[in-house]
Amino acid sequence: MASWSLAWLLAGWVVSLGHEPLVGVAAGSIVSLGLARVASTGVRRFIIAGGFPLSVAACGWAGSIPAWTWLVPLGVLLLVYPVAAWRDAPLFPSAATALDGLQSRLNLAADARLLDAGCGLGHGMRALRREWPDAHVSGVERSRILAFVCALVRPKDCVRCADMWRVSWKDFDLVYLFQRPESMAQAWNKACMELRPGAWLVSLDFPVPGQRPDVVIERPSERALFAYSVQSTGSTRSDLSHLRVQTTPARGRPNGPERAAAAR
Numbered sequence: 001m002a003s004w005s006l007a008w009l010l011a012g013w014v015v016s017l018g019h020e021p022l023v024g025v026a027a028g029s030i031v032s033l034g035l036a037r038v039a040s041t042g043v044r045r046f047i048i049a050g051g052f053p054l055s056v057a058a059c060g061w062a063g064s065i066p067a068w069t070w071l072v073p074l075g076v077l078l079l080v081y082p083v084a085a086w087r088d089a090p091l092f093p094s095a096a097t098a099l100d101g102l103q104s105r106l107n108l109a110a111d112a113r114l115l116d117a118g119c120g121l122g123h124g125m126r127a128l129r130r131e132w133p134d135a136h137v138s139g140v141e142r143s144r145i146l147a148f149v150c151a152l153v154r155p156k157d158c159v160r161c162a163d164m165w166r167v168s169w170k171d172f173d174l175v176y177l178f179q180r181p182e183s184m185a186q187a188w189n190k191a192c193m194e195l196r197p198g199a200w201l202v203s204l205d206f207p208v209p210g211q212r213p214d215v216v217i218e219r220p221s222e223r224a225l226f227a228y229s230v231q232s233t234g235s236t237r238s239d240l241s242h243l244r245v246q247t248t249p250a251r252g253r254p255n256g257p258e259r260a261a262a263a264r
């Protein structure tokens with residue numbers, strides 16, 4: 001509220017000096033952007049930076065701004081979050097420490113092949129590399145502009161612009177997702193169909209519905225991490241729930257409720 005008020009005061013002052021309203025809006029927006037930089041989280045930065053221009057639009061001052069101006073943020077939004085990606089998550093970066101502790105819980109080779117499915121600007125890839133410094137880290141991203149920027153900021157990793165549901169996951173030892181709850185059943189089905197037995201599906205914040213995670217990492221003020229070991233290639237989700245009851249658990253892990261308790 002303080003940052004929005006400051007932006008409004010500045011815009012009013014600029015207009016009172018005889019400048020066009022557009023100049024006042026620009027001055028207020030620049031101050032908002034500057035203040036947003038010191039905010040602690042991405043959401044706070046977004047609220048601080050966006051609050052002033054949105055309130056300008058809402059109160060009608062926008063009438064004096066050329067109509068085409070409003071197409072610019074819409075165009076940027078569509079570039080960053082293309083319509084084809086709307087059923088999955090928009091850009092929301094993983095914290096640098098989001099995967100801390102995972103390496104010691106999963107039995108993966110140091111040079112394992114890791115995929116961030118929906119890699120955005122590469123924050124998840126950075127978190128993966130923090131845990132597995134010698135791994136082969138890849139990312140696939142639906143938005144062309146995000147994939148382009150991600151490839152620039154992660155020159156040593158492999159970044160592709162593609163639909164994560166259409167690329168094969170079969171060559172990877174671990175697939176990492178930070179998507180939406182609605183994406184998780186499809187992700188699990190794809191993992192069971194394509195990943196080799198013993199490979200991992202790891203999800204930040206959103207568990208796979210109806211599946212018991214093999215590993216759960218919960219830390220104060222961090223999003224929970226859920227890891228699932230794929231046990232048989234070509235299985236579907238419902239096949240697996242049948243197998244879980246019928247088979248001896250792999251690698252000596254407990255089954256059923258004990259397995260969930262052990263995971264936590």
Ligand SMILES: C[S@@+](CC[C@H](N)C(=O)[O-])C[C@H]1O[C@@H](n2cnc3c(N)ncnc32)[C@H](O)[C@@H]1O
Pocket residue numbers: 080081084085086088089090091092093094116117118119120121122123124125140141142143146162163164165177178179
């Ligand atoms: C919540 S962000 C996570 C970004 C990154 N994985 C991280 O953890 O920092 C989700 C990303 O998935 C991308 N995405 C959504 N649907 C996709 C799809 N079908 N194929 C590839 N990327 C997709 C979005 O564009 C967005 O960048």
